[in-house]
Amino acid sequence: MLRLTLLWLISLFFASSVTATAATVTVGIQNFVFNPNTITLNVGDSVNWVNQDGAVHSATQDANLWSSDLNTGESFNFMFNTPGTYTYFCRFHPFMRGTINVSSQGTINPILCFFSWAESNYPQFFAPAGNVSLLTFPPYTYRYYPVTDSYLAVSSTDNHVYYMFGNDGIIHDAGAFSDWLGTAGCQ
Template sequence: MFRLTLLGLISLFIAYPLTAIAETVTVNIQGFVFNPKTISLNEGDSVTWNNQDGAAHSTTQDANLWSSDLNPGGSFSFMFNKAGTYTYHCRFHPSMKATISVSNSGETDPTSCLFKWVESNYAAFFAPAGNLSLLTFPPYTYRYYSETDSYLAVSSVDNHVYYMFGADGIIHDAGPLSDWLGIAGCN
């Protein structure tokens, strides 16, 4: 049943490709830390901060572009419409600092673009989104998604996209990378 659902979703997105997809990245505030501390986005993407601490925190952009005080359990979102590097901090706890890099949509490398698209469109299978690091285990470049115990990879041997759900331990071939780049609008 699970595989049929996944195949159905993949078929849907092959039949109806999306081109420009805005992403929302979540930053959790916990243990007096912004997690993740560094984020890379495209113009039009958003960040949502969730305060999971027992103390009040703020997200205050260093040049006063935005500022929001968050009580425990509170959240705040901001959309980035201009490329640049944005540093921010907690005004209550000055040692809490983080950075957001925003690029023009066309500046993201195709593999990262594809991974972001998959995370956005298949969040039930590849979560949490927003992991910026690509790992390597030759011939694969991949990301691991701890929430869903899954992997998404690209192979340098055949330029195919692969995925694996930790529970089944089977590496599945999703097809040529070039096809998926076209579907995701990452060419």
């Protein structure tokens, strides 16, 4: 019953969605090239590398901040929470290089930052990643993830994070939003 109520509320209040300020830039890996190979982002934005080549590639940051091996068709997402210049390469093909410039001039929305972090770190629960809108049903700001039939929300009443997996229909309290912001690097 709770699940049906939430689905009804989502459809009823879909029109009150808020456009996100965080962005995700896709880098295609094809013909042994990162395309685009130079990107400028704001703090809180993410990059999603997609291997469109027939060979295995990686997106490996020079200082080992991140690294991911990608088979054909696989992708890897990383959110940038600290300004700076980040260079990366393919560990299988070191001549393949890219640069990401992250600016602190863009404003970061803590809820968007947290949701992007949760999608990147818990894709088995919150998929697909990269939803560009937030839904509101006071006191909740939330996202619905159709692939995993789950919800992630922040309540303005108690400033807690909540989640629900559609198959169990139980709303779970994950704790204080401020604690999660620290964990996610969104402060």
